[in-house]
Amino acid sequence: MTANRDDVIDALTGKxxxxxxxxxxxxxxxxxxPFTTETVPSGYPAVLEGAxxxxxxxxxxxxxxRHRSTREGSRQILSFHMRGDIVDLERxxxxxxxxxxxxxxxxxxxxxxADALGKAARSRPAIGEALWRDTLIDASIFREWILNVGxxxxxxxxxxxxxxxxxxxxAAGLGPGDGFELxxxxxxxxxxxxxxxxxxxxxxQQLRADGVLARDNRVDRVVxxxxxxxxxxxxxxxxxxxxx
Amino acid sequence: MTANRDDVIDALTGKxxxxxxxxxxxxxxxxxxPFTTETVPSGYPAVLEGAxxxxxxxxxxxxxxRHRSTREGSRQILSFHMRGDIVDLERxxxxxxxxxxxxxxxxxxxxxxADALGKAARSRPAIGEALWRDTLIDASIFREWILNVGxxxxxxxxxxxxxxxxxxxxAAGLGPGDGFELxxxxxxxxxxxxxxxxxxxxxxQQLRADGVLARDNRVDRVVxxxxxxxxxxxxxxxxxxxxx
DNA sequence: CGATTGATTGAAGGTCCTCAACAGAGGTGG
DNA sequence: CCACCTCTGTTGAGGACCTTCAATCAATCG
Numbered sequence: 001m002t003a004n005r006d007d008v009i010d011a012l013t014g015k016x017x018x019x020x021x022x023x024x025x026x027x028x029x030x031x032x033x034p035f036t037t038e039t040v041p042s043g044y045p046a047v048l049e050g051a052x053x054x055x056x057x058x059x060x061x062x063x064x065x066r067h068r069s070t071r072e073g074s075r076q077i078l079s080f081h082m083r084g085d086i087v088d089l090e091r092x093x094x095x096x097x098x099x100x101x102x103x104x105x106x107x108x109x110x111x112x113x114a115d116a117l118g119k120a121a122r123s124r125p126a127i128g129e130a131l132w133r134d135t136l137i138d139a140s141i142f143r144e145w146i147l148n149v150g151x152x153x154x155x156x157x158x159x160x161x162x163x164x165x166x167x168x169x170x171a172a173g174l175g176p177g178d179g180f181e182l183x184x185x186x187x188x189x190x191x192x193x194x195x196x197x198x199x200x201x202x203x204x205q206q207l208r209a210d211g212v213l214a215r216d217n218r219v220d221r222v223v224x225x226x227x228x229x230x231x232x233x234x235x236x237x238x239x240x241x242x243x244x
Numbered sequence: 245m246t247a248n249r250d251d252v253i254d255a256l257t258g259k260x261x262x263x264x265x266x267x268x269x270x271x272x273x274x275x276x277x278p279f280t281t282e283t284v285p286s287g288y289p290a291v292l293e294g295a296x297x298x299x300x301x302x303x304x305x306x307x308x309x310r311h312r313s314t315r316e317g318s319r320q321i322l323s324f325h326m327r328g329d330i331v332d333l334e335r336x337x338x339x340x341x342x343x344x345x346x347x348x349x350x351x352x353x354x355x356x357x358a359d360a361l362g363k364a365a366r367s368r369p370a371i372g373e374a375l376w377r378d379t380l381i382d383a384s385i386f387r388e389w390i391l392n393v394g395x396x397x398x399x400x401x402x403x404x405x406x407x408x409x410x411x412x413x414x415a416a417g418l419g420p421g422d423g424f425e426l427x428x429x430x431x432x433x434x435x436x437x438x439x440x441x442x443x444x445x446x447x448x449q450q451l452r453a454d455g456v457l458a459r460d461n462r463v464d465r466v467v468x469x470x471x472x473x474x475x476x477x478x479x480x481x482x483x484x485x486x487x488x
Numbered sequence: 489c490g491a492t493t494g495a496t497t498g499a500a501g502g503t504c505c506t507c508a509a510c511a512g513a514g515g516t517g518g
Numbered sequence: 519c520c521a522c523c524t525c526t527g528t529t530g531a532g533g534a535c536c537t538t539c540a541a542t543c544a545a546t547c548g
Contacts, residue, residue: 153503153504154503154504195504195505196504196505196506198504198505198506198507199503199504199505202504218512218513
């Protein structure tokens, strides 16, 4: 959990080279990026809705999510994030945050000054391309979530969301699919899927009974990822090989 | 409905200059873009899911939507589109279409070769910026739809979706908010909101009884946009002034 | 002019929500 | 070091929102 400089650069380089072909100078430009690191507890509001921070939030360790709320105050989680993700990349072009970011677990964050990242994107085309592609894959994931929340029943919906989470975690090098630990609470699963925590609880119990999840030590793990994908109707094409 | 060259350039320039400051050379580059136009009937599948077309689809007249389906075949509409929208911009960076595009009404389409658009985006930074910003606003709209489908009840949800549609139509210069004509069928409203056509029908009748919509000649119109926004809890901030 | 599309209505039912209570783990403060 | 509180998960009962199925009607289309 300690944040050394190499680890931060590794996280970012690893992510970007999955998105575009980087040459030596691109890597140098990434390694030259200024940043400051910070370790924060779970539930930490890294970006506030409506703010205009002049820095970007790179997640180096731990998990986070983006969220928005209705007028009445019910919360919707929009995406989950993990190592290597810049959780507020859209502010390269849109200064005002239209949603918040919060950590799920204790997390290590690297703050990158907005102008430095923007400059890298502009001066190194491959970096700009990687970042743009990242935002486009983000959008593709949002589209899948609209489908997920709009048209799948609770069990399928939860399974699908978890499959994506694992697929992206595997791509980020956080471990194999089978055995992957799920860090989010049942309430967070509910907020991500448009369900109540109570109903999520009952569906997770079904998934455990089906043998695709297992809970021990107060933590759920995926024990049969392939079957979970089958239950969720998960097809990773929409991740566009950013999580192959 | 006839597609003359100026009208196409107008549609695209009008859209892009809402997204970035364009100078004379930028405008020239836009005006120099090659394209072919086509007028297609309603229900025309402009882009097929899974295809890799080498051209972009600029909507010059009429309406369209993007859609995805679950394994079981239920369809979800992901966004609506209108004059000036390039409905498949993400393929600048992502070659394979992960969703389809279909017209709602008879429509005029301008097909722009992918390499020409990509070249314009790269050689003219302001154009690249406008296009990137457009995709990011797109993503912001997707996020709002996740919230809409996940956390609002049927009546509010439909009202919100219609408010956005009108707001974007007004921004595109298609008319004033009050009196704005809704071109989509009730089934399409259902597919966009994750509801059945039957329930949409009942909710629309409520909205008519509330005096915010009126149907005549088999077409619904918004007659009290401001109140519709109030019902839908609509706040246009997430459109980021692309539709002020 | 039959067939199709879109809108409408009614009845019945199911998925998911709301409300409520409780248990266990962990953290906190006296 | 224990009492207390909070957070997360769990269970049960009842109900509401929305779906499903079905039939009808008007308008458009080939």
